[in-house]
Amino acid sequence: MKSSIQLLVMDLDGTLLDSSEKISDATIRAICQAKELGVKTVIATGRVFPEAQFAIELAGVEDYLIEMNGSKITDLRTQKILYDRPMPSALAEQIIDFLGEEYVYQLYTDQGVFCTEYSFPRLESAGMSGHYLEMFGAQIQQASLTKLKKMNSYKFLAIEKDEARKNKIAKKIETMSRLNFVNSLPNYHEIVLAGMDKRVALEKLSKLLAISPEEMLAIGDSNNDREMLNYVGTGVVLANGNDKLKEEIGVVFPSNDEDGVGQAIEAFILNKRG
Incomplete structure (x- = not known):
């Protein structure tokens, strides 16, 4: 039936x-x-x-x-x-400039998943699942901020378990047009295009x-x-x-x-x- x-x-x-x-x-x-x-x-x-x-x-x-x-x-x-539908490049650049080397995050691009050299050794301590890193850590590539800005970006994943730092990111994203800040897991905070x-x-x-x-x-x-x-x-x-x-x-x-x-x-x- x-x-x-x-x-x-x-x-x-x-x-x-x-x-x-x-x-x-x-x-x-x-x-x-x-x-x-x-x-x-x-x-x-x-x-x-x-x-x-x-x-x-x-x-x-x-x-x-x-x-x-x-x-x-x-x-x-x-x-x-x-x-x-990737993010407009100018918008992705603004996010990269804000997150810089201060926050731990991953960038999802048309060339794979990337993070900065600052972020990579801090992923687990910032709140990323150790099990996830065991399965996929080898696939995470490292790149400079300059290189990240040249890629087609789809979303940012900020990894942050500190409430004050998470709120600081959220408040900044709220001031930037065309973006949403949503949680997928307790320590995972996604920055995506509004309406996407x-x-x-x-x-x-x-x-x-x-x-x-x-x-x-x-x-x-x-x-x-x-x-x-x-x-x-x-x-x-x-x-x-x-x-x-x-x-x-x-x-x-x-x-x-x-x-x-x-x-x-x-x-x-x-x-x-x-």
């Missing part, structure tokens, strides 16, 4: 991935069963493709990747880029695939999922997610360590409601 949900959209960190960056067998089975019903599968993440690839393959997601918070859409079957989010990417896919928002199920946990979850017909926040987001969306499933994604798929696609 064909599911009323035609597009399954899953965030990665804190959602599809558990706290050990793994995906449970139960959730993988649920995704497989959804695909057997003809449901198209999408990963929507702040990560870049090389950081998301292991999860895409493990989960069996075969259709689309929305990366860097909606800045790029890739057809996973053909590797064709369907949408690609996962919802924008889903609107593009909606038109391309002739699938309405009402036929979409999206699952997330944090502030950078807000627009996406409000856009789709069925938005789900996991129990480990942002408290304000859980209250706003109103549909809460178990955490990422308790097969929350798999249970949401069972409830809304496989119709195995408890």
Whole structure:
């Protein structure tokens, strides 16, 4: 029987991935069963493709990747880029001038993930996951501020666990037009183009695939999922997610360590409601 949900959209960190960056067998089975019903599968993440690839393959997601918070859409079957929108270079330069060598951050570019020589040895002490660094630290490239300014930039990820320093960044970004400052994880603070989010990417896919928002199920946990979850017909926040987001969306499933994604798929696609 064909599911009323035609597009399954899953965030990665804190959602599809558990706290050990793994995906449970139960959730993988649920995704497989959804695909057997003809449901198209999408990963929507702040990560870049090389950081998301292991999860895409493990989960069996075969259709689309929305990366860097909606800045790029890739057809996973053909590797064709369907949408690609970097930051205006002048705006990226302003952010680089502000962050400089004072703050620890990563820059997501068309040439990979970069950070400054100042940032690289301070990533973990600033609040970046040690597990993430074990998996992807070798892929992080170092560059001078001058070189960073010459790249096509999509987003900045400031890593900061100190509340006062985080607030200083947030206040500065608020004064700069065309930018948003959002949290993806407690110590991760993303600087992205205003109006550039996962919802924008889903609107593009909606038109391309002739699938309405009402036929979409999206699952997330944090502030950078807000627009996406409000856009789709069925938005789900996991129990480990942002408290304000859980209250706003109103549909809460178990955490990422308790097969929350798999249970949401069972409830809304496989119709195995408890």
